[in-house]
Amino acid sequence: MQSENRLFDDLAKFLNGAAGTVAGMGREAQEGARDRAREWIGGLDFVSREEFEVVKAMAVAARDEADALRARLDALEAKQQG
Structure with missing residues (x-):
């Protein structure tokens, strides 16, 4: 045992x-x-997450600026037509 x-x-x-x-x-x-x-x-x-976020913010800012410029151009063209 x-x-x-x-x-x-x-x-x-x-x-x-x-x-x-x-x-x-x-x-x-x-x-x-x-x-x-x-x-x-x-x-x-x-790229790191931080780099991605920085570039993303830059793209958003560029898009906002392009939209503002487009609106300004449309206003100028409308003023010239009128």
Whole structure:
């Protein structure tokens, strides 16, 4: 009976060690994949969120200015016609 318990204890210790090893390998693989993804994305011409927001604001301002100039031109043309 004592040898049976020792067998189960040894098996449990082995499985615990194996589970820890597998978990460590999983974490290491995940970190490696994350690093490779960062390198790949870093090589592309992506812009940061801040840069995107600045350019977006510039586009909105340019559109507003173009609309104002169009309205002014329409008013001048109407005045010239009248």
